[in-house]
Amino acid sequence: MGSAEVAARERVTSVLREEADEISDRWVQLQLAQPVLDGEVTEAELGEEADGLLSALLSGLDRGLPVEQVVTSHEEIHQAVSEISLRRARRGVSPTATSLAVLSLKEALLKAVQRHTREGEDLFHSAVLINRLLDSAGALSFEIFVEGREEIIRRQSQQLLEVSTPVVRLWRQVLAVPLIGTLDTARTQVVMENVLQAIQEHEALVAVIDITGVPTVDTAVAQHLMHTVNAVRLMGADCIISGIRPPIAQTIAQLGIDLSTIMTRSTLADALGEAVKLTDAAPSQSAPLAQR
Incomplete structure (x- = not known):
């Protein structure tokens, strides 16, 4: 580390220690002036973020780490940047706007x-150090934002899967699962889990899976349905697939898919009629599954 960089580091550290409040206020105002925030983050929250990051930067510089490692290796800075990025990710602010918010600290810090x-040379070396320091923080904020946003999307996708695969108790010991849209591996797994859980909770004898709203049935979809039916049978219940429309029946025949082991009906009404027969034929409607 050259003498010019050492002097610049001491200068920036001294400014952070002596003018933290002024830098924090200036940074908040710069962010509020950016239209990209659009009021998604309040002034009080910006002030809290500013105080946290400035304190972390001061702590990181005091440790004597190389400038390139101050942001990436100092836990307190990493935590402060993470809080800034994740808060904006949850509010729907773009990753670019988040990085720009962090980078705007450059102006506030250099002004101080x-x-x-x-001295022109002193200002130059200070500006270089500030740029290196906050460029790393901006890059880290972008990375954390993207990771956090992906996690939010994954959770929302899982929630949508669960909502889009309801299990409806039609009457005693009869369940229905109306499916709409594409049936892939992930969704089939959710369907299977929900159906099996509902069979156990309601001591169901019959589960009707209606695929009227499924646009196409190919080999993969048929395999998914067969796995679900087999799992339902292992629980001691019967499974009926309804909604086998003429185009779907033709596609299944052309693909040579064997559904002969599965009870199928063309309409939900037909499937429900069959479910009534199955439940009426049961030895005891009140007996739990374990005793049948």
């Missing part, structure tokens, strides 16, 4: 340094 020195 200017109040302490007018």
